[in-house]
Amino acid sequence: MSTSSREDLSAILGHFGPYGGRFVPEALIGALEELEEAHRISQSDPTFLAELAELHRTYTGRPSIITEAKRFAEHAGGARIILKREDLNHTGSHKINNVLGQALLTKRMGKKRIIAETGAGQHGVASATAAALMGLECVVYMGEEDTKRQSLNVARMKLLGAEVIPVTSGSRTLKDAINEAMRDWVTNVETTHYMLGTVAGPHPFPTMVRDFHKIIGEETREQVLALTGRLPDAVLACVGGGSNAIGIFHRFISDPSVRLIGLEAGGDGVETGRHAATITGGTPGVLHGTRSYVLQDENGQTVESHSISAGLDYPGVGPEHAYLHDIGRAEYRAITDAQAMHAFALLSKTEGIIPAIETAHALAGAMQVGNELGKDAIIVINLSGRGDKDVQTAASYFGIPLD
């Protein structure tokens, strides 16, 4: 049954308490209903699930391993620190989980063209990869500012056959890339699937993208139980839009003893106003088709976010995080650029793992939480991406000459 035939229209799926929903031009309703239906059917279709599982086994490299970070743990109050290694997935981050799922749905819906937005370039690279694998045309919108910060990923997308369109409107970052992708989608919706990269946007995206990432938490729970014999005390992840965090949190929501902690981008510090910590420093509002926390002014205009991490530099956040925050099931803290970069360097030097700068926010959070909980605690961190793309930014930050 389609949503349009329900009697109680306010009972539409896709709400998380007061958050979520669908705030979009009427032109997109048909496509969202089609996608919602395709996703719903696929979730109980053994053929679809087997196809996706096979891709994850033979292409993504799932299950991703866990690594105990013993030397890093010395800087985190001596707690046991366990890293879920999404950085080892094909394309270097968790983003591949979602794009393979959405690419399969795109083919099922008979569409031949995908568009995507990207901030750091990880979702753009993943989308371009999935498009190459499945023979789809791919256009990636990327803020002009981000194409400069992440020029390596721009080249990767082009090598994969995607067209990268620099977006010059607004703050020239992720938010503006989403605006431009939505304009494309409104115009070309009949032939085009919008491969949104995070758990935000209009229903069904927050639910669908979560469903494609929840495998992270399902694997982690089993792996940690096998390694330690018990559930962890806390599960940590960085939060921009919030896809890797929801992915690892979801299986643990029904385990009340496990604290779920999201680390937002504090930029120069939340008190300076130059940050991207949407839950910590924002207010409820509507942005990009969903109701959630938003960085906005008194007139409801979106305020530009700031973060050293292009992937977290977004003034919105997924609606399920807003809900988990309000009901007290998850906690959200802000990590400054400086704290994140300290953790970035530390993990590199103590474990031989260079994390993405996004992920470094979660590592900095683990250093705080480890010190709070002490050495008997078990802390799991979603190591959502690897730092190859960030070498230039980090070299510049730490004053390492590049020639």
Next chain:
Amino acid sequence: MTALDQLFVKVRAENRAALIAYIPAGFPSQAGCHRVIAAFIAGGVDAIEIGYPYSDPVMDGPTIQAAAVTSLENGTGAQEVLAALKVASASVPAVVMTYWNPIERFGVTGFAAAIAENGGSGVITPDLTIEESTGWIDATDDSAINPIYVVAPSTKDARLAQVTSKCGGFVYAASLMGVTGARATVSTGAADLVARVRKVTDLPIAVGLGVSTREQAKGVAAYADGVIVGSAFIKAMQDAPSEEAGLAAVTELARELAKGVREGR
């Protein structure tokens, strides 16, 4: 009955379409916007839409995006939008067109009340779906203003009936799949869409997106109750060497379009 409702009774009696002009508040400046409104009226427009500029206008093309940037740089907020509405509604039926978040931030009930207090007939909400409209419908009912929804060529018949059942004043029919902006030709999809909307509602139907010339206005007026023009007026202001020249061009364009909406049938 709002002033807008009365306008459509009048133009139906005159067997013509209404000309509806759009300008964002605060463009090209606060006072400049008020002068554009005067230029609209001098040119004979029947109704005015005051745009509430928004930081993330996902339904707008480059022309209106640029005007929104200018307007926001000029410090436009709710008070400036309401001030422009008051100026426009003193002469012709006037409505506000806005993305949803500024309404939610202002307060849903208070916004509807403020529209009524400033003489406004209604609000066009292009990104508000009927599923999210419960509080808004109550608020517009209480303030006796028209909640105006936008429908698109991709909207299915069953949903057209649902959306238009919540709608007041007129139904805003987007002529094509895409963002705002002048087009060389008005999509033929517009006539089909209007015909489909006619089957499910008696409300007046106004067509927007892409209309910029007298000939196009004439063509649309053949089948629609209203012709909405936005980007073409903004472009006239942007392209003019001075504000004075821009205002003269706006009045001239309005005169031409006003002829067009009277020639369609």
